[in-house]
Amino acid sequence: MSKKQDIMAATLELIHEEGLQSVTFAKLFKRANVGSGTIYNYFANKEELVNAVYKEARILMGEHLLQNYDPEAGLYERFKCLQLNRLKFGLQFPKEFLFIDSFSFSPYISPELRNMSDTHNSGEVIQSLIMEGQKQGIIKEMDSHLCHQLIHGIISSILKGYYIQKYPLNETQIQQILEASWKAILV
Amino acid sequence: MSKKQDIMAATLELIHEEGLQSVTFAKLFKRANVGSGTIYNYFANKEELVNAVYKEARILMGEHLLQNYDPEAGLYERFKCLQLNRLKFGLQFPKEFLFIDSFSFSPYISPELRNMSDTHNSGEVIQSLIMEGQKQGIIKEMDSHLCHQLIHGIISSILKGYYIQKYPLNETQIQQILEASWKAILV
Amino acid sequence: MSKKQDIMAATLELIHEEGLQSVTFAKLFKRANVGSGTIYNYFANKEELVNAVYKEARILMGEHLLQNYDPEAGLYERFKCLQLNRLKFGLQFPKEFLFIDSFSFSPYISPELRNMSDTHNSGEVIQSLIMEGQKQGIIKEMDSHLCHQLIHGIISSILKGYYIQKYPLNETQIQQILEASWKAILV
Amino acid sequence: MSKKQDIMAATLELIHEEGLQSVTFAKLFKRANVGSGTIYNYFANKEELVNAVYKEARILMGEHLLQNYDPEAGLYERFKCLQLNRLKFGLQFPKEFLFIDSFSFSPYISPELRNMSDTHNSGEVIQSLIMEGQKQGIIKEMDSHLCHQLIHGIISSILKGYYIQKYPLNETQIQQILEASWKAILV
DNA sequence: CATGAATGAGCATTCATTCAT
DNA sequence: AATGAATGAATGCTCATTCAT
Missing domain, CATH: 1.10.357.10 (Tetracycline Repressor, domain 2)
Structure with missing residues (x-):
């Protein structure tokens, strides 16, 4: 699976588990197993990701x-x-x-x-x-x-x-x- | 209306308008017209307030x-x-x-x-x-x-x-x- | 014992137990069993008290x-x-x-x-x-x-x-x- | 010198000059010449730093x-x-x-x-x-x-x-x- | 592309102090 | 004299975002 899909899957999982308000990028990167900067290669910001x-x-x-x-x-x-x-x-x-x-x-x-x-x-x-x-x-x-x-x-x-x-x-x-x-x- | 009721009314309004995730204390205090410390006379933290x-x-x-x-x-x-x-x-x-x-x-x-x-x-x-x-x-x-x-x-x-x-x-x-x-x- | 002495005794106790840095007025008033404003009848501020x-x-x-x-x-x-x-x-x-x-x-x-x-x-x-x-x-x-x-x-x-x-x-x-x-x- | 060492040196200096109780993060960051979030890359909180x-x-x-x-x-x-x-x-x-x-x-x-x-x-x-x-x-x-x-x-x-x-x-x-x-x- | 150290605006919360009662 | 609700500046800390590697 690509990094992009890893990130999106992790986002959906975390929103489901804890709600959007407690989905931080720190949790997201850990869950998706990517570096903290990687997301910005695919999404301009959190809102775009969601x-x-x-x-x-x-x-x-x-x-x-x-x-x-x-x-x-x-x-x-x-x-x-x-x-x-x-x-x-x-x-x-x-x-x-x-x-x-x-x-x-x-x-x-x-x-x-x-x-x-x-x-x-x-x-x-x-x-x-x-x-x-x-x-x-x-x-x-x-x-x-x-x-x-x-x-x-x-x-x-x-x-x-x-x-x-x-x-x-x-x-x-x-x-x-x-x-x-x-x-x-x-x- | 008491300060406590002011705070609770403002909280409900802001959650309705913007969702919980964007209800910050700064907005809350401004809306409720109370000092920033006042809430802690009534609620131990944000979760208790909600x-x-x-x-x-x-x-x-x-x-x-x-x-x-x-x-x-x-x-x-x-x-x-x-x-x-x-x-x-x-x-x-x-x-x-x-x-x-x-x-x-x-x-x-x-x-x-x-x-x-x-x-x-x-x-x-x-x-x-x-x-x-x-x-x-x-x-x-x-x-x-x-x-x-x-x-x-x-x-x-x-x-x-x-x-x-x-x-x-x-x-x-x-x-x-x-x-x-x-x-x-x-x- | 007078209120003033209650406050001073509580101050000394709390400094001994937790150190000056963690002696807050809230703890002090609770320990001394006085209202939060009472101290200001006797001491202009925390430094004067200490x-x-x-x-x-x-x-x-x-x-x-x-x-x-x-x-x-x-x-x-x-x-x-x-x-x-x-x-x-x-x-x-x-x-x-x-x-x-x-x-x-x-x-x-x-x-x-x-x-x-x-x-x-x-x-x-x-x-x-x-x-x-x-x-x-x-x-x-x-x-x-x-x-x-x-x-x-x-x-x-x-x-x-x-x-x-x-x-x-x-x-x-x-x-x-x-x-x-x-x-x-x-x- | 690394950022971590900058922070630790500044901490020691400030404790020496003013005592722990007056070592605020604001003073610390200014003295160490780092951003306010930088410390948390190295220390979980103030106590760990000290x-x-x-x-x-x-x-x-x-x-x-x-x-x-x-x-x-x-x-x-x-x-x-x-x-x-x-x-x-x-x-x-x-x-x-x-x-x-x-x-x-x-x-x-x-x-x-x-x-x-x-x-x-x-x-x-x-x-x-x-x-x-x-x-x-x-x-x-x-x-x-x-x-x-x-x-x-x-x-x-x-x-x-x-x-x-x-x-x-x-x-x-x-x-x-x-x-x-x-x-x-x-x- | 991928990384993660560095950032600083913004956050919830604390606390000495004030003041009307 | 005594109170405690109210205050808001200041604090420790979080977190989305940047950027040099």
């Missing part, structure tokens, strides 16, 4: 959100696929998921980055799915952003409870969550 | 969560009351709500404080409401903590979207959210 | 150095009396002795105070005793201040070793010390 | 105490050599001598360091010299630590008087002191 880590995590998430997505499938099938992909991403990449969740509203992340469209524009896919459902009279008429936020919020919240071991998340629970989030927005 | 602010916010929230709660009312009525109280608390006290939301899983907050039971134990009220509904065959059988997390998560997520002005939250939207969170957990 | 404590210790020592001194006694008798008084003072008042020993050369103590003549001028008594012995050909001819310093130094040094329990100091040892210091300055 | 300076001074003293010491020489010759070495060390290195003298009983110096054996164990050499003299019936029978303390005390005390210019210390005085300290412990 933003790069954020961007990488967003790209990774974007790659997962549309996996196995079949635009030809039924509305419910497509909905379930999107929700499941998000949930599975959170289960597989907890550090990345939490990092994105925490920093998406942080002033530390540049606005352009925060609003970047995920690979393949998964955000727009969800939005149009919602509007399509509403046109068909299946999904309740409401502000599509509100609706979007609602179903994302369920996944985020469930994952956070899982991370702190409030409950297990096996196949049964996962199906319950997908159904619940679907029923929440039906007419 | 914990005190957290505790106060939790107490405030606890006072709101069970307002107008009628234990004799119907299941749905009681559910709506609890969800509405939480939503209204978030609307009325955005700083306190976000602070609690962000720090409830932070190592900065002492475990005892994090697990404090809210005034009147609103948490238990919700848990038993869920179990009551499950016994009656109204609410879907699932891990009650999962169910609890799910309905809280909807409120939190919706509020965060509102705070960054993704959509308005007036009476129509509020009713939609209450219904959506209810339908999500029905059988 | 100087007052020094002066009191010097006065106390001065009162002991000439006890039972018989100007009519023989030279050796008088010498032994002076040395014994100094030694006994150190044994009876270790805090005062060490405090005087440490601060006699410190810039913290005002020059006037450092050079104060002890009650009854015990310093001059010793100096003239030395010169008298030199005139009689009993005490070696040398700078009288050097001689004075030499015999004082023996007592100081022996006491410091005793304080840290290097050896006991009972009647046998005391007699050995008096003899040793006497022999040191004989012709 | 201890390092103490250790260096002790090592320097240890190197001087046994200079020209001839184990085959007569008892008096050896005694004079040891006393003279100590006295000359104090004359040549007043800062180091006073620093060691003041801090040897201070809680600021770690116990391990305080009890370090000087290079070549000069302490043990003196102890065995005393015991040898006692066996031969030349030196008075007394606790050997007491005896040791007595002859060291004379040198320390004389040096302190010299430092504040109470008297000169040229060849005549030095010989008087060596004789006096020898006579003090004879039978």
Whole structure:
């Protein structure tokens, strides 16, 4: 692995373990096993580093959100696929998921980055799915952003409870969550 | 207002505006209009101060969560009351709500404080409401903590979207959210 | 005991226990059981307080150095009396002795105070005793201040070793010390 | 000279001039001509710095105490050599001598360091010299630590008087002191 | 590219001192 | 006379950043 990747991996780990506020460069260099000046060959400063880590995590998430997505499938099938992909991403990449969740509203992340469209524009896919459902009279008429936020919020919240071991998340629970989030927005 | 309250109010404001990591004592003293040593008459260090602010916010929230709660009312009525109280608390006290939301899983907050039971134990009220509904065959059988997390998560997520002005939250939207969170957990 | 004496006693105790550099007013007020402003009714600042404590210790020592001194006694008798008084003072008042020993050369103590003549001028008594012995050909001819310093130094040094329990100091040892210091300055 | 040595030299100077209690980092950095953070590349904190300076001074003293010491020489010759070495060390290195003298009983110096054996164990050499003299019936029978303390005390005390210019210390005085300290412990 | 000693602005915290009560 | 909350200059220390090697 390159020095650059060592540094970014160490950054993500440390933020996950201790929170951004206690991630010092001293800890970072020790963890990444690089000299203290090395980072400045790759990043102009701490903020750029954190933003790069954020961007990488967003790209990774974007790659997962549309996996196995079949635009030809039924509305419910497509909905379930999107929700499941998000949930599975959170289960597989907890550090990345939490990092994105925490920093998406942080002033530390540049606005352009925060609003970047995920690979393949998964955000727009969800939005149009919602509007399509509403046109068909299946999904309740409401502000599509509100609706979007609602179903994302369920996944985020469930994952956070899982991370702190409030409950297990096996196949049964996962199906319950997908159904619940679907029923929440039906007419 | 006492100096102690000045300090705590300034702390909450600054955390809301810039995040904990950029709350320096210099900013704090300027905002609270006190001398730099004054805080140490009330708090041993920064961590104790933040914990005190957290505790106060939790107490405030606890006072709101069970307002107008009628234990004799119907299941749905009681559910709506609890969800509405939480939503209204978030609307009325955005700083306190976000602070609690962000720090409830932070190592900065002492475990005892994090697990404090809210005034009147609103948490238990919700848990038993869920179990009551499950016994009656109204609410879907699932891990009650999962169910609890799910309905809280909807409120939190919706509020965060509102705070960054993704959509308005007036009476129509509020009713939609209450219904959506209810339908999500029905059988 | 008056507040003023409480403060001075606490000061001496704390200097003895932890050294001047770690004697803070906070510790002082706690130990003396007075309010933090009280000291300023008696002393303008910390330096004045320490100087007052020094002066009191010097006065106390001065009162002991000439006890039972018989100007009519023989030279050796008088010498032994002076040395014994100094030694006994150190044994009876270790805090005062060490405090005087440490601060006699410190810039913290005002020059006037450092050079104060002890009650009854015990310093001059010793100096003239030395010169008298030199005139009689009993005490070696040398700078009288050097001689004075030499015999004082023996007592100081022996006491410091005793304080840290290097050896006991009972009647046998005391007699050995008096003899040793006497022999040191004989012709 | 390296930065580390610059810092240690400045520390010793400042302690000598103003006492430990007034050695602030601000003064230290100015005197040593280094940046304020530089010290932390070498010492974890102020206490470690002072201890390092103490250790260096002790090592320097240890190197001087046994200079020209001839184990085959007569008892008096050896005694004079040891006393003279100590006295000359104090004359040549007043800062180091006073620093060691003041801090040897201070809680600021770690116990391990305080009890370090000087290079070549000069302490043990003196102890065995005393015991040898006692066996031969030349030196008075007394606790050997007491005896040791007595002859060291004379040198320390004389040096302190010299430092504040109470008297000169040229060849005549030095010989008087060596004789006096020898006579003090004879039978 | 990679390093790490050196830096100094900025930080949390301490503490002698003041002053209204 | 006695108090202690309030103060802010000063302190020890941290840490992102620079730069000569």
